[in-house]
Amino acid sequence: MDCEEARFGLYALLDDELEVSKNLEILSHLEGCPTCHRELELDMRVKSLVQAQLAAPAPSPELWNRIVRRIDQEAEVARRPSGGVAKWWPTAAALRMVWGAPAIVLVLSFSLWILHAGQVPSPFVEELVQEHRGSVTRKRGPVDLPATDPAEIVRHFRAEVPPSSPVPLLAQEGARLVGGSLCHVGEAKGLRFTYEVGLGRIVSLFQMPRPTRALPFWPRLGPRYIAQSQGPGVLVWGDARFLYGLVGELPQEDLQRLASRMKGI
Amino acid sequence: MREKARGSGRRREFEELTLPHLGSLYRFTVQRVRNAAQAEDLVQEACLKAYRGFDRFERGTDAKAWLFRILINTIVDAQRKRSREPTELAVEIGTLKAEGSHLLDPETQLMAESLGQQVQVAIEALPQDWQAVVLLSFVEGFTYKEIAKTLDCPIGTVMSRLYRARQALRHRLKRHLDVDPRRATGTGPSVTPIALLRARRKARDKKEG
Known part of the structure; x- marks a missing residue:
């Protein structure tokens, strides 16, 4: 078996889609061919990276109940003769809703209790901060500054970014600067400030040089727009020279509120 | 009744x-x-x-x-x-659903702060057809035959989409492929591809008796 033939079967081998005899042929080729072996290794890494890193969100626990309710409603409509007294009788779905109301009250009370409990400083904050701080700088960022004094962070970063760059600080009441880092996003170098904004929530404020070309999205929107991504909410805006971004596990409206309190906005 | x-x-x-x-x-x-x-x-x-x-x-x-x-x-x-439907371009601030190659612009890279998000962005940048094949194969564990049936296309098409999607992902995630992802993501010690495949084949042979 030559390399071309082996590579044709590599993916199928990786996905466990080949019959055993073909597998064996490719495996024995791989053992003697470092180039094909490297190819396979890279493809395995791509697959395991996607499997390990892709978010796996779960639907709300209510989804199936909603589906069942709709099914019941449709079945009820199909069964019910049009008009008449029958429609005044409570349907199974309506009865379920009657039972559902106390359940909703319970869930709401529980949520309020959780929110109230959240006012107490969370023991996980430190952990969150560490994780948040480490996520970008893990590989390439040479600096991870565990300082909490804004002036110190600004002083530190002055050495790393053009001196004329404004260093934005989060002006939101209750936001506490808990760290900062110099990070690389793609090839661009940026600054990140990590804030705790109450309830154990962490947001990051990024600043990075704006690319020379124009913003590709929605040119009529002006310098500011909201970007929605899965998981953490993201707010990105720019001015003539810099791009700013707020990233945090906060609802978009909270991020907007934070952004509007930023200096220079 | x-x-x-x-x-x-x-x-x-x-x-x-x-x-x-x-x-x-x-x-x-x-x-x-x-x-x-x-x-x-x-x-x-x-x-x-x-x-x-x-x-x-x-x-x-x-x-x-x-x-x-x-x-x-x-x-x-x-x-x-x-x-x-009419586009929402007229609103000053809207929800962004970025498409295709735009996703790798610096703003989006800015969003992609964690490795997970970068993988997400790389997947989103794939054309929809390739994306479906990757999700069904990698995440949902569908066989090629099942994917072909689901997407109503020949198996050859599934394989070629998967091939191209993998090439694109390799290109976009190459920075993260230089290190062993199993080590980076803490999912276990490094295993050579051949050892892994042999182990898998052995397990299957055993299962088939």
Whole structure:
């Protein structure tokens, strides 16, 4: 078996889609061919990276109940003769809703209790901060500054970014600067400030040089727009020279509120 | 009364077949539409369609592939409908649903702060057809045959989409492929590809007796 033939079967081998005899042929080729072996290794890494890193969100626990309710409603409509007294009788779905109301009250009370409990400083904050701080700088960022004094962070970063760059600080009441880092996003170098904004929530404020070309999205929107991504909410805006971004596990409206309190906005 | 009992039996059977796949259906939809509420609506709509057509489902065949086929049609229909609606460009601040190659612009890279998000961005940058194949194969563990059945295309097309998608992902994630992801993600010690494949083959041989 030559390399071309082996590579044709590599993916199928990786996905466990080949019959055993073909597998064996490719495996024995791989053992003697470092180039094909490297190819396979890279493809395995791509697959395991996607499997390990892709978010796996779960639907709300209510989804199936909603589906069942709709099914019941449709079945009820199909069964019910049009008009008449029958429609005044409570349907199974309506009865379920009657039972559902106390359940909703319970869930709401529980949520309020959780929110109230959240006012107490969370023991996980430190952990969150560490994780948040480490996520970008893990590989390439040479600096991870565990300082909490804004002036110190600004002083530190002055050495790393053009001196004329404004260093934005989060002006939101209750936001506490808990760290900062110099990070690389793609090839661009940026600054990140990590804030705790109450309830154990962490947001990051990024600043990075704006690319020379124009913003590709929605040119009529002006310098500011909201970007929605899965998981953490993201707010990105720019001015003539810099791009700013707020990233945090906060609802978009909270991020907007934070952004509007930023200096220079 | 008898009709009602028959209806509840049908629903129970539908539930037994569908409920185990609800998480997968939702996960796939969220990946495609990038909006949790919209994803739930689409899954709900797909399940209703499936229930309406449940009599046509061939018992004993693969329910997962059948459900995904209905789901994918539902998503495509919704996206087609949406594309005919007026765009939201006039609003000052809107929700961004970025498309295609735009995703790798610096703003989006800025968003992609964690490795997970970078993988997400790389997947989103793939054309929709490739994305579906990658999600079904890598995440949902579909075989090529199941994917072909779900997407209603030949197996050769599945393989070629998967090939191109892998090349694109390799290119976009190359920075992260220089280190062993198993080590980076803490999923275990490094194993050579051959050892892993041999172990897998051995396990399968044992299973087949």
